[in-house]
Amino acid sequence: MNTSNNQEPIRDTEAFRDSIATVDKQGHRKWIFPKKPKGRYYNARTYLSWFLLAFLIIAPFIKVNGEQLLLFNILKRKFILFGIVFTPQDFHLFVFAMLIGIVFIILFTVVYGRVFCGWACPQTIFMEMVFRKIEYLIDGDASAQRKLAKAPWTTEKVIKRVLKHTIFFAIAVFITNIFLSYIIGMDELKRIISEPVSEHLGGFIAMLLFSGAFYFVFSWMREQVCIAVCPYGRLQGVMLDQNSIVVAYDFIRGEPRGKKRKKKVPDAVEASPLGDCIDCKLCVQVCPTGIDIRNGTQLECVNCTACIDACDAVMDKIDRPRGLIRYDSLKGIKEGQKTIFTGRVKAYTAVLTVLLIAVGVMFSFRTNVEAIISQVRGTKYQEVGENQISNIFMYDIVNKMGRTIPAELRIKDGLGKIDYIGSPLDSIYMPNVTGRFSVTVDKKNLKGRKTKLVLEVVSDGKVVTREKINFVGPYR
Ligand code: SF4
Ligand code: SF4
Structure with missing residues (x-):
């Protein structure tokens, strides 16, 4: 809170940026229990995650011209992309591809914000679509999870915890082996698995260590990876501007927020001096990073769209149009633009397409x-x-x-x-x-x-x- 010259207190609307939602004033971690999301975006993300997970698991088994579909064998300096073998002699192609990739990522983020984080990032997919779903199945929704966390160590709690963490670790071992098959190749992995552990003791210990790391990330680190570890997440502050499309709250339409009286006449809500936000806080309760998107774009937001679904359901209930929280840019909301595909978005998309074509052409000129x-x-x-x-x-x-x-x-x-x-x-x-x-x-x-x-x-x-x-x- 600041004070003006005539001593009237002024609310510091940016004060929430002084701390992160998952750390309390004493610096302790605040555990997030997000409410289970549901809605059209969550369904679409679920289907996409099934496709991406299936691809991740099946790809190492697919062979093209006798070669694994994708291989990144750093130890043997052999890389295969869609059956095409790349050797150290192709290093220049990788350098070009990397440079174009960096430009692509920056441009893509400037235009479309963190859409990758919400829809395709392996961290989000594993966390929200695999581990979190198992947690909802075993521990129940947010309120049941909170209750269980506070409950004494009864038999039920012990069984639930052992079951959950055993499944979590088993999945972590599975993920490690899948990633390993992309590095050493599926044939080599199968050979190692079929031989006695004593013959690959070093590799076995390394596999357990990596599994432990995955288990730690998904059972304990969770949203902290996106907030504090991921370099892409940390760079958002310099890549986003007020034209970037992000998950945004329409404060023009939503404010002043407040509870609305039950409708007695059909246009009761329309007649209310309040905005469309009824301050139900459902958008906050579903957020896996614990933030309130109504404060504006924040570093912690991974654009998972859970708050869009939650708010759309509320808008349906109070007979207001969906999209109080939606994909939009700050400028779009301020100026009331109806389309997010502005001239600028189209121009940047054209540049991104040209970059993709350039990489494609470069790779097509490569000979075996x-x-x-x-x-x-x-x-x-x-x-x-x-x-x-x-x-x-x-x-x-x-x-x-x-x-x-x-x-x-x-x-x-x-x-x-x-x-x-x-x-x-x-x-x-x-x-x-x-x-x-x-x-x-x-x-x-x-x-x-x-x-x-x-x-x-x-x-x-x-x-x-x-x-x-x-x-x-x-x-x-
Ligand atoms: S879910 Fe929608 S209506 Fe409820 S608090 Fe959030 S923005 Fe307001
Ligand atoms: S603010 Fe909304 S989109 Fe951003 S992380 Fe939270 S729920 Fe997901």
Whole structure:
């Protein structure tokens, strides 16, 4: 509370920003017991979470061209995206993709706020759609949970706690193994699981430690991850502006808030001097981060939409239009704009689309086999008989297919003959093969001092890559 010159107290409307809802004045954690949400957004998020969870679990079992659909094997420096193998030689692509990704995330957040947090973030999905749902099943809704937390350690409480935390830990072990399959591969994971623990003791302990970390995150840390740990969450303050679309309370329509008298005549509510907010606080009770969205956009809000559903249900009951809390921008609410797809949103969306296309094009130009051909230093052309010239070259062929492939070299259109120096090239193994070869060309096919030839790497009858080489001959 501040004081004005004439000593009238002024309410500090931003005072709530001085503390976070989950910490009390003494600095102790305030445990949140959010009321179970229900409504159209919650249903949509549930269906989306089923799809995303199913994808997360099934993807490691799917193979494309003999390779796992997605793999991020940091230890072996092998990465597979939708069956395409990326090796350290593709590092430049990753750097470009990362840079575009950062720009994309910033632009996306500037326009659409934290929509990712509410709908697709693994933390939110596991917390709200898996662990919280199990908690509601075992402990009941918010009031029952609060009561149970305060209750003495009766048999019922012990059974509920043991059951809940055993299930939580089992899910944490499952999540760890699923994530592990994305790192070491599902085949390797299956092999390790089928062998005695004593043969993989170090790995087993690491797996238990990671499971413990997941269990800790979802049973104790919970919303604190979004509020205090997640770097994306911490950056919201600099990425959002008054045009960003967020979960927002329409204070123009809602204020002054207050209880409304029961309707005696049909237009009783409309005639009330109060706004549409009846101050029922249901939007606060469902919030998993414990905030009051009516105070305005806050760092803690993960845009989970639970408050939208809660308030829509209230509006239905009091015969007022839905959307007192809705997706909108601060500017949209202040100026009463009817659409959230303003010119600015459309322009930014167009830029985001261009960035996505740029990444797609960049990746489509990538080849599975790359050849670097260079003339051996210090060598000159050689006369072969009266009519032919030969040059010696080195090859370094990179294989990103994830397996050894049969291969041979040839000069396009039969313009030259290849002879290997040392062992002949018959296959290209991972990650690369090197060697030397000579190319012999009829003098009549030469076009001066330097003639451009095309070297083809052929595997199973198909050209897998081409490289231009400079063939050196005598001056004419
Ligand atoms: S749920 Fe809606 S009506 Fe109830 S307090 Fe929140 S904003 Fe007001
Ligand atoms: S304020 Fe609303 S959208 Fe934000 S976290 Fe709370 S319930 Fe979810």
